[in-house]
Amino acid sequence: MLVILSAPSGCGKDTVLAELFNRAGWLKRSISLTTRQKREGEKDGEDYYFVSREYFQSKLESGQILEHTSYSGNYYGTPKTTVDEWLKQGETVILKIEVEGAVKIKELYPDAVSIFLVPPAMSELETRLRQRMSEGEEEIQSRLTIAVNEMKNAVNYDYIVVNEDLGRAVDDVYAIIISERHRTSRSMHILNEAMTF
Amino acid sequence: MLVILSAPSGCGKDTVLAELFNRAGWLKRSISLTTRQKREGEKDGEDYYFVSREYFQSKLESGQILEHTSYSGNYYGTPKTTVDEWLKQGETVILKIEVEGAVKIKELYPDAVSIFLVPPAMSELETRLRQRMSEGEEEIQSRLTIAVNEMKNAVNYDYIVVNEDLGRAVDDVYAIIISERHRTSRSMHILNEAMTF
Numbered sequence A, B: 001m002l003v004i005l006s007a008p009s010g011c012g013k014d015t016v017l018a019e020l021f022n023r024a025g026w027l028k029r030s031i032s033l034t035t036r037q038k039r040e041g042e043k044d045g046e047d048y049y050f051v052s053r054e055y056f057q058s059k060l061e062s063g064q065i066l067e068h069t070s071y072s073g074n075y076y077g078t079p080k081t082t083v084d085e086w087l088k089q090g091e092t093v094i095l096k097i098e099v100e101g102a103v104k105i106k107e108l109y110p111d112a113v114s115i116f117l118v119p120p121a122m123s124e125l126e127t128r129l130r131q132r133m134s135e136g137e138e139e140i141q142s143r144l145t146i147a148v149n150e151m152k153n154a155v156n157y158d159y160i161v162v163n164e165d166l167g168r169a170v171d172d173v174y175a176i177i178i179s180e181r182h183r184t185s186r187s188m189h190i191l192n193e194a195m196t197f
Helices: A013-023 A053-061 A080-088 A099-108 A122-132 A137-156 A166-181 A188-194 B013-023 B053-061 B080-088 B099-108 B122-132 B137-156 B166-181 B188-194
Strands: A002-006 A065-071 A074-079 A093-096 A113-118 A159-162 B002-006 B065-071 B074-079 B093-096 B113-118 B159-162
Touching: A002 A013, A002 A099, A002 A166, A013 A093, A013 A166, A053 A065, A053 A074, A065 A080, A065 A099, A074 A080, A080 A093, A099 A137, A113 A137, A113 A166, A113 B188, A122 A137, A137 B188, A159 A166, A159 B188, A166 B166, A188 B113, A188 B137, A188 B159, B002 B013, B002 B099, B002 B166, B013 B093, B013 B166, B053 B065, B053 B074, B065 B080, B065 B099, B074 B080, B080 B093, B099 B137, B113 B137, B113 B166, B122 B137, B159 B166
Parallel strands: A002 A093, A002 A113, A113 A159, B002 B093, B002 B113, B113 B159
Antiparallel strands: A065 A074, B065 B074
């Protein structure tokens, strides 16, 4: 089962995911490729696979990147082979992905379950962005505008989860994953077993 | 939100429900009307509303019974008014219902979430029915045949939950309820709030 998680920047997506993987070690996390420089504290193969522009380009051309985006002149992409291998093994794979990428993934994997994480209110998102202190006023306003535009796409996702309280948000995402594993369309083998004498 | 729970007889539906209501006191349980005699230990307004045949008939004729069935010459029915009142208040209402009734309810409430509880295997169901000791061989075989026929209808339900381990089955049903409350179609108000400055 493929699970897509999207959220506006500053919504705490990474914290929710980290907590989710803590709780459910059996979940598989797809790690993106990026051509950007590794930042301090980041680990290759954990935060990203840090690759060269040439390597990324070759993977892209051979169809081994599911979806990609570029930001500040760097590429970010989701590797296809790992995801497909996991899905074939019946694993539950989580993709942290931008709104545009999510649309693409839904086309390729119509059964994918999509979750959109939202802040309780824009004022809350504004506060969180300001607390980070790293962005200037212009950057904050720009991110808020982008966030509203991204949230307009949330109607195309299957589920909406509010990240007001971290523990609660993780509970909710976890419940959605457990629930979707019990969908009848995914449980035909269990039903057949149950009907066997 | 309306939740329909069905299961073949002997599958532990009542135990799962009792445990579920213990865990989530906010869930509303629809109590059926019946014209049969109250058995020892049963409480009026808790196990059933024990009513006269005339009363049941009058409720049926005035359209106040959502669905009904008869078994051994007695009527069993789901009262409409209470369910509609709860749904109007935004409550989550659980209906324990037979397969035939469930189809009827899905027609009346297309948004209803339906869950089918199955045993891990028919042999397990057989063992459970035998352990009850109350039924004779013929009755047990008849119930097993009915169970298989009922389970064929499980494909029309939204979710399948196996009742192998009670705690796990309750966890699963609970996760489905929490998850469905986050469906985008049921979360538009939350999304609108999130987009407000």
